[in-house]
Amino acid sequence: xxxxxxxxxxxxxxxxxxxxxxxxxxxxxxxxxxxxxxxxxxxxxxxxxxxxxxxxxxxxxxxxxxxxxxxxxxxxxxxxxxxxxxxxxxxxxxxxxxxxxxxxxxxxxxxxxxxxxxxxxxxxxxxxxxxxxxxxxxxxxxxxxxxxxxxxxxxxxxxxxxxxxxxxxxxxxxxxxxxxxxxxxxxxxxxxxxxxxxxxxxxxxxxxxxxxxxxxxxxxxxxxxxxxxxxxxxxxxxxxxxxxxxxxxxxxxxxxxxxxxxxxxxxxxxxxxxxxxxxxxxxxxxxxxxxxxxxxxxxxxxxxxxxxxxxxxxxxxxxxxxxxxxxxxxxxxxxxxxxxxxxxxxxxxxxxxxxxxxxxxxxxxxxxxxxxxxxxxxxxxxxxxxxxxxxxxxxxxxxxxxxxxxxxxxxxxxxxxxxxxxx
Amino acid sequence: xxxxxxxxxxxxxxxxxxxxxxxxxxxxxxxxxxxxxxxxxxxxxxxxxxxxxxxxxxxxxxxxxxxxxxxxxxxxxxxxxxxxxxxxxxxxxxxxxxxxxxxxxxxxxxxxxxxxxxxxxxxxxxxxxxxxxxxxxxxxxxxxxxxxxxxxxxxxxxxxxxxxxxxxxxxxxxxxxxxxxxxxxxxxxxxxxxxxxxxxxxxxxxxxxxxxxxxxxxxxxxxxxxxxxxxxxxxxxxxxxxxxxxxxxxxxxxxxxxxxxxxxxxxxxxxxxxxxxxxxxxxxxxxxxxxx
Amino acid sequence: xxxxxxxxxxxxxxxxxxxxxxxxxxxxxxxxxxxxxxxxxxxxxxxxxxxxxxxxxxxxxxxxxxxxxxxxxxxxxxxxxxxxxxxxxxxxxxxxxxxxxxxxxxxxxxxxxxxxxxxxxxxxxxxxxxxxxxxxxxxxxxxxxxxxxxxxxxxxxxxxxxxxxxxxxxxxxxxxxxxxxxxxxxxxxxxxxxxxxxxxxxxxxxxxxxxxxxxxxxxxxxxxxxxxxxxxxxxxxxxxxxxxxxxxxxxxxxxxxxxxxxxxxxxxxxx
Numbered sequence: 007x008x009x010x011x012x013x014x015x016x017x018x019x020x021x022x023x024x025x026x027x028x029x030x031x032x033x034x035x036x037x038x039x040x041x042x043x044x045x046x047x048x049x050x051x052x053x054x055x056x057x058x059x060x061x062x063x064x065x066x067x068x069x070x071x072x073x074x075x076x077x078x079x080x081x082x083x084x085x086x087x088x089x090x091x092x093x094x095x096x097x098x099x100x101x102x103x104x105x106x107x108x109x110x111x112x113x114x115x116x117x118x119x120x121x122x123x124x125x126x127x128x129x130x131x132x133x134x135x136x137x138x139x140x141x142x143x144x145x146x147x148x149x150x151x152x153x154x155x156x157x158x159x160x161x162x163x164x165x166x167x168x169x170x171x172x173x174x175x176x177x178x179x180x181x182x183x184x185x186x187x188x189x190x191x192x193x194x195x196x197x198x199x200x201x202x203x204x205x206x207x208x209x210x211x212x213x214x215x216x217x218x219x220x221x222x223x224x225x226x227x228x229x230x231x232x233x234x235x236x237x238x239x240x241x242x243x244x245x246x247x248x249x250x251x252x253x254x255x256x257x258x259x260x261x262x263x264x265x266x267x268x269x270x271x272x273x274x275x276x277x278x279x280x281x282x283x284x285x286x287x288x289x290x291x292x293x294x295x296x297x298x299x300x301x302x303x304x305x306x307x308x309x310x311x312x313x314x315x316x317x318x319x320x321x322x323x324x325x326x327x328x329x330x331x332x333x334x335x336x337x338x339x340x341x342x343x344x345x346x347x348x349x350x351x352x353x354x355x356x357x358x359x360x361x362x363x364x365x366x367x368x369x370x371x372x373x374x375x376x377x378x379x380x381x382x383x384x385x386x387x388x389x390x391x392x393x394x395x396x397x398x399x400x401x402x403x404x405x406x407x408x409x410x411x412x413x414x415x416x417x418x419x420x421x422x423x424x425x426x427x428x429x
Numbered sequence: 430x431x432x433x434x435x436x437x438x439x440x441x442x443x444x445x446x447x448x449x450x451x452x453x454x455x456x457x458x459x460x461x462x463x464x465x466x467x468x469x470x471x472x473x474x475x476x477x478x479x480x481x482x483x484x485x486x487x488x489x490x491x492x493x494x495x496x497x498x499x500x501x502x503x504x505x506x507x508x509x510x511x512x513x514x515x516x517x518x519x520x521x522x523x524x525x526x527x528x529x530x531x532x533x534x535x536x537x538x539x540x541x542x543x544x545x546x547x548x549x550x551x552x553x554x555x556x557x558x559x560x561x562x563x564x565x566x567x568x569x570x571x572x573x574x575x576x577x578x579x580x581x582x583x584x585x586x587x588x589x590x591x592x593x594x595x596x597x598x599x600x601x602x603x604x605x606x607x608x609x610x611x612x613x614x615x616x617x618x619x620x621x622x623x624x625x626x627x628x629x630x631x632x633x634x635x636x637x638x639x640x641x642x643x644x645x646x647x648x649x650x651x652x653x654x655x656x657x658x659x660x661x662x663x664x665x666x667x668x669x670x671x672x673x674x675x676x677x678x679x680x681x682x683x684x685x686x687x688x689x690x691x692x693x694x695x696x697x698x699x700x701x702x703x704x705x706x707x708x709x710x711x712x713x714x715x716x717x718x719x720x721x
Numbered sequence: 722x723x724x725x726x727x728x729x730x731x732x733x734x735x736x737x738x739x740x741x742x743x744x745x746x747x748x749x750x751x752x753x754x755x756x757x758x759x760x761x762x763x764x765x766x767x768x769x770x771x772x773x774x775x776x777x778x779x780x781x782x783x784x785x786x787x788x789x790x791x792x793x794x795x796x797x798x799x800x801x802x803x804x805x806x807x808x809x810x811x812x813x814x815x816x817x818x819x820x821x822x823x824x825x826x827x828x829x830x831x832x833x834x835x836x837x838x839x840x841x842x843x844x845x846x847x848x849x850x851x852x853x854x855x856x857x858x859x860x861x862x863x864x865x866x867x868x869x870x871x872x873x874x875x876x877x878x879x880x881x882x883x884x885x886x887x888x889x890x891x892x893x894x895x896x897x898x899x900x901x902x903x904x905x906x907x908x909x910x911x912x913x914x915x916x917x918x919x920x921x922x923x924x925x926x927x928x929x930x931x932x933x934x935x936x937x938x939x940x941x942x943x944x945x946x947x948x949x950x951x952x953x954x955x956x957x958x959x960x961x962x963x964x965x966x967x968x969x970x971x972x973x974x975x976x977x978x979x980x981x982x983x984x985x986x987x988x989x990x991x992x
Contacts, residue, residue, distance in 0.1 A: 045935070048951045076937040079951040081663075086682040091935040093847045096854065115471070202663060258554040260666040261577035265954040270555050273759055292755075292955055396684040407667045410577065428484050430886060432815045437896040441811035442823060444804035445867050452842065452864025453830055459841030470844065516736070519729050529733050531979050533740060538971045540925050542946040543964045547743050550957075558746065561762045592740065600983045653834040656927040660947070674836055674928070681840055682932075691840050698837035705832040 040071045042331060042338050044323065045091050046102035047083035052287045056350045064341040073338055081203045085395065092117050092326070099329040100339070104391035105141045105320040109149055112324060119327040120147040124336045133343045138359040141320040151339050152322035152359050155379050157283040158388045159209045159317045160300040167194065167277045179214075179245070179306045186254040189277050196254040198276030199409075200267025205390045207259065207409050208402030210280040211246055212389040213303050213317040218242040220310035221386055227401075228393040234400060234423035235416070238310075243408050243415030245306075250411045260410045272296055283375045287355035290369075299371070302378060316382035319391050400426050457698075464692035469685045481692035490668050491676055491693060495700075498672045501587055502651035508591025510647050513598025514640065518628045520599065521606045530603055533596030545660035548589045552576050576662055579669040586661055586670060590654075598643055605639035606632055641712055648708075649701055673697045744968075751777075751962035758957050777962035781953075785938060786945030787970065789855070790924060793941055797862040798919040801870045804863070805915065806908055809874030810900045814886060824875075830868030835928060843932050857933045858941065862926065866919040873918075877911040878904060913981045942967065 049057065054077075061073040076098065078087045083102075091098055092112075103109050112118040125131050125139070125148060134152075142150035161182075168174070171192060176182040186196040201207040216224035219238040226232040227239060249255055256267070256276055264281065265288075271279040272293035279285070289298060305313035325335050341347060345362040352363055357372045379385075389398035404418035413421070432438050464481055468474035485491055516533065520526040536544065551558045554574040563572050575581045609632050617627045633640070655674040658664065664671040664679065671679075673693065681690035750758050751773055752766035778784065811817070812824050842861060846852045851860065881904075889903050927943045934940050940948065946967065953960050975982065 043936075048948075051953065051956065054952070074936075074938065076935065077948060077952065078935060079947050082931065082947075086678075086932060087935050089682075090847075090852060090932065093852070096936055202665060204665075256555065257574045258577055261574055261582075261662070262553065262555070263954065265951075266553070266555075269759075269955055273556065275555050288955070399683060403667060406665070410666055412579070412667050425490075428488075430814050430816065430883065430890070432811075432817060433896050435817070438811040438815040438817040438820070441807045441815075441896075441900070445808035445827075445871060446823070448800070448804060448860065448863045449827065449830060449867045452861045453833060453838055454826070456838035456840075456842035456845055457833065459845065460838055463841060463844075516733075519733060523729060526729070526733060529737055530983075531976065532737060534979070534983070535744075535972060535975065536740075537921070538924070538975055539968055540943045540946055541927055542943060542950055543747075543968060546950050546960065546964060547747050551743060556759045556762070558743075558762055565763070592743075596740075604983060649832065649834065653836060656925075656943070659927075677836060677840070678928070681843075687840060687844070694836045694838075694840055698834055701834045701837075702829075702832055 040334075042071070042073045042100070042335050043076065043096070043098040044073060044100045044102075044335075044338075045076045045078070045083075045088065045098040046323075047080040047087075048077050050284070050288060050291070052291045052354045053356065056347065056354050056356075059350055060338075060342045060347045063344075063347065064338050067341065068334070068337065071334060084390070097326055097328060099331050099335045100323045100325045102321065103150060103324045105150055105152070105322065106387055106392050107394070108391060109142070109324060110144055113144055113149055116327055117324075118149045119325040119329070119332055120149065121151070121325050121332075121336070122146075122148045124325075124332065125151075128336055129340050130336070130343060133340075133345075133348075133360045133362070135359070135361055142322060150320075150322040150324050151343070152320050154322070154357050154359060155318060155320045155376070157302075157316060157318045157375050157379050158391075159213050159280055159282055160302050160375070160378075162271070162279040162281060162285055162298055162300045164271070164274070164277050165297040165299055167274075175301045176304045178304050182304050183248075183252075183254075186252065190253065195256050195276040196278055197249075198256050198267045198271040198279045199259040200262045200264040200270075201259050201406055201409070202261055202263045204399065204402040204406055205388075206264050206267065206281065207405050208390060208398065209282070209317060209388045210303075211405045211409070212401065213315070213386055214245060214306070215239060215242045216317075216386045217303065217306045217309045217311040217313060217315060218245065221312065221315065221384060223310070224386070228389060228397055230397060230426065234404070234426060235419040240415045240419055243404070243419065246405060246408045247411075247415055250409055255409060260406050268292065283357070283372070286369055286372050286375070290355050300375070312384035314382070315384035315386050316378055317386050317388055318379050318382065319388060397426060460691045460694050460698075463688055464695045466688040467686075468688040470681075470687040474688065477688070481689045482696070484689065485692050485696055490671060491673070493668065494671045494673045494676045497583055497670060498652055498654065500583060501590070501654065501672065502648050504584070504587035505590050505594070505651055506644065506647055508587060509594040510598050510640065510643050512591065512595045513643070514602050514633070516595065516599045517602030517606055518625075518632070520603060522624060522628070530596075530599060534600050535596070536593040537597045539593075541656035541660055544589065544593060545657065548585075548592075549576070549661060552585055577666050579666065582662055582666060582670050586657055589661070590657060594647075598647075601643055602636065602639060605636040609635050645705070645708055648704060652697065652701055652704075747961050748965045751958060751965050753958060755955075755957050758961075773958065773962045774966040777959055778966050780959065781945075781949045781963045782937075783945070783949075783963060783967055786940055786942045787967070789939060789945075790941040793856070793858050793862065794920050794923045796856065796859050797866060797923050798916045800859065800863045801866040801919045802912060802915055805867050805870035806874050806905065807900065808867075809871050809878055810904050812871070813875045813878035814883075814899070814904070815896075827868050827871050831872060833868075835865070839929060839932065846933065852933045853936050853939065855939050857939070858923070858926070858930060861929050861933070862919070862923045866915075866922060869918055870915040873915055874908060874911055877908055881907055913984065917982050 057075050061075065065072050076091075077083075088101060091101065103112065109118060130151070138152055139148045141155070142148055142152050163175075167189075171188060171194075173185050173188065176185055189196050199207050199210070212224075219236075219242050223232065223236070223238055227234060227236060256270060259267075262270070267279065268281070268285065268288055269292070270276055272289070289296060302314075302316060323339065325332055329335060343358070343360050345365075348358050348360045348362045351358045352369070355369050355372060357363065357376045387393065389401050400422040404413075404422040407413040407418040408415055463474070465476060465478060466474035467477045467481070516529075520530050552575040554560060554572065554577065559575065560569075560572045563569055573581060575585050613631060613635075614627050617631055618624070622630075653674060654672055655678070658670055658672050658675050659678070662670045664675045674697075677690050677693045677697070680686045680693060746762075749766055752769050757764070757766070808827070812820060846857070851857055885903055886899055889899050894902065925943055926941075930941050930944045931947075934944055937948070946964070949963055950960060953963070
């Protein structure tokens with residue numbers, strides 16, 4: 007009787023335990039299933055449609071196979087999300103990344119597959135021009151299939167507002183400031199910035215700082231070889247403090263997210279929007295009739311940096327070195343970069359690096375953006391994707407504080423330095 | 430009672446203990462342990478003794494985050510518990526108010542994302558509802574960047590929190606008040622006492638246990654607050670709404686400082702435990718005092 | 722005295738209006754285009770096309786989030802009920818060595834904030850590959866729910882007369898039989914309370930879900946909606962439609978069970 011009872015309890019306990027251990031075991035990546043898992047941040051509505059088309063085509067060509075495209079909130083993906091996915095029980099076979107220090111980190115951690123040979127053995131070799139992999143090669147090995155080179159920051163402007171007020175595209179920062187003064191006199195907010203998550207103003211002004219203090223010093227500061235409160239940077243921050251003093255940026259800048267700032271700009275709430283090249287697709291979706299164009303950050307007179315520099319970064323997909331389906335993943339990307347899907351990317355407003363992208367009727371705005379990038383005399387890396395997040399955060403928070411008028415440049419940068427110096 | 434075998438009680442406890450120990454106790458010990466190391470979560474941890482704690486206690490953002498959560502807790506005691514109590518008083522005073530009680534509970538069930546997106550739109554300084562309303566009544570100059578102004582951002586979150594949880598405390602107080610024997614209030618009413626007087630002088634003291642528990646839930650729950658802060662403002666503008674939990678998540682997952690984040694966790698946990706124990710001691714004392 | 726009733730009615734109505742206004746506005750905005758939402762936020766929609774809710778539901782894959790949440794909440798509640806009632810039975814009815822200390826351990830859990838362990842829990846789960854699985858959240862949620870459930874069940878069992886059990890013992894009932902045939906049936910009223918508390922704690926849980934679940938197909942409602950809201954954050958009509966439609970089943974469930982929920986809630990806080 008007693009033994010019987012014990013057995014029952016043991017059984018009950020075992021059942022409960024079993025339910026959960028089963029739960030955990032089932033999670034380990036299973037090479038038998040026919041699902042390719044790909045992870046990315048939020049790609050936007052238009053791009054999502056092209057993804058769906060590429061996945062459908064891949065499934066049709068490879069019966070039984072499918073792709074699970076997993077997107078997350080951008081800010082989460084960049085910080086918690088991807089890291090968790092890669093260390094989780096069901097890691098993705100490929101994932102979105104920014105070329106540069108972030109990808110190099112994955113290589114060190116054994117999470118990025120060397121795909122040099124896979125490319126050479128597949129149609130990818132012919133789909134891309136040979137130069138396409140320059141920025142995604144580390145120590146002679148290719149680690150990323152580039153989807154595009156984003157200009158991370160230009161200044162978009164409302165052409166109608168400019169025409170109405172007799173304004174022309176500025177050549178220098180001072181000219182830009184007189185444009186803003188003019189707009190202020192007609193009660194028009196100059197810039198729409200959605201800086202809730204710090205990277206928008208961080209990118210824009212990061213570029214500006216590099217122009218003022220020079221790319222080398224910018225790089226040294228972002229690599230912690232020079233302190234955050236270096237006098238040159240403090241002085242550069244004054245430009246941002248002046249923008250705040252003059253009220254040229256929307257007062258809500260530090261509370262709204264990037265997308266809300268797009269909406270504000272599209273609705274005529276501001277004449278200019280400093281953001282990256284991806285606005286092309288978003289504008290096509292959200293405000294197709296809006297008459298907009300862009301110009302690169304104007305030259306800062308007396309600045310130490312290259313005044314034609316471009317803020318940009320290559321983005322693309324890294325194949326997970328731990329994936330058991332590398333071959334099928336490559337097969338999917340052959341579809342993804344095929345001429346047919348490339349045409350859809352072009353139509354969507356993206357600028358794929360594949361050869362056939364030139365054959366379509368690309369968006370003229372995108373073509374000019376790509377030309378800007380291709381002809382850049384100097385490429386500057388954005389703080390958050392080009393450098394360690396912690397350092398980028400310190401700089402970007404200081405920027406947001408000065409932009410919002412909460413601190414003086416000196417105080418903000420002293421605090422940033424103090425935060426980083428602590429160990 | 431004696432178990433029929435020495436081992437059966439332990440067998441009964443085993444499943445619960447397994448889950449609790451595995452999911453809570455073990456990680457808690459791990460957190461204390463990790464707090465003495467400088468560790469990025471991947472590479473070899475370096476033992477640093479109490480250095481993380483020293484750093485935490487000098488970290489102005491962390492210290493401010495305590496201040497913020499203190500304001501939040503005090504504000505929500507009024508906006509959630511006190512309003513919940515008053516609403517419960519009104520709802521129980523008459524028949525036919527039950528539907529209010531049921532309706533006011535709904536926000537408790539809504540995902541924070543729904544609430545945050547909605548209220549972010551209400552507070553949006555460029556095209557939000559408050560702005561629309563102020564424009565409509567001809568007072569556009571009253572508009573502010575509610576979530577971007579250090580003076581208002583935290584209060585706005587407290588306000589939304591009150592909007593969510595007042596109905597929760599209403600439900601708790603409602604049931605408590607239902608248990609107050611009718612004879613007592615009726616006797617008082619015959620003596621000519623006004624209904625609000627009966628409420629404050631008789632009913633509220635009688636449900637002491639209920640509001641004591643409510644306060645404890647409000648305080649300890651408030652210190653653990655995360656979602657609303659994370660989605661509404663992400664700690665901004667410039668750390669003005671940073672609370673210990675958001676700062677901890679930032680330290681661990683953005684800055685990659687697992688050891689330092691753990692020391693923050695230990696400090697917050699100690700604070701919660703101290704509050705809990707002091708509270709229960711005070712409660713035990715005062716309960717003795719009123720025993721008759 | 723009765724005549725003041727309308728004053729209270731008025732007060733409550735005003736409060737309820739303030740309270741419901743944002744929700745009503747959200748539901749109405751789902752029928753309006755983006756331009757209308759921005760330019761005339763307070764106007765009524767031109768037309769009421771309920772298809773937008775269906776679209777939002779399918780575009781957002783909301784069923785998936787809903788099922789995941791229901792599954793996680795259901796399993797967590799079930800495991801909590803089972804394991805906590807077993808433990809509470811032992812604590813309440815048996816004399817055994819270490820019973821006080823073990824109970825103390827559980828009671829500390831009542832006060833422990835989630836912050837005290839989530840950092841290491843994350844590392845532990847990572848190490849054991851427990852993250853990013855359909856049921857990953859069950860373990861932490863069960864751990865989260867057990868202390869309170871054990872406490873509540875123990876309080877129930879403590880209030881039962883010991884003669885009940887002694888009689889069963891005389892009849893030759895084993896320990897487990899006493900749990901199964903005496904204690905468990907009497908615990909029925911407590912089950913609602915524990916289930917409600919576990920469900921309220923897990924249904925909208927955000928922090929752990931954000932850390933542990935990245936895979937689209939395993940996301941629960943809180944995290945799924947976050948993904949959705951960042952993807953469609955500029956399509957306010959679709960966004961509001963999705964946010965409205967996801968809350969409707971919750972409200973229906975709540976109204977159907979509101980008696981049990983409120984009763985459970987208050988039992989718990991009165992104990």
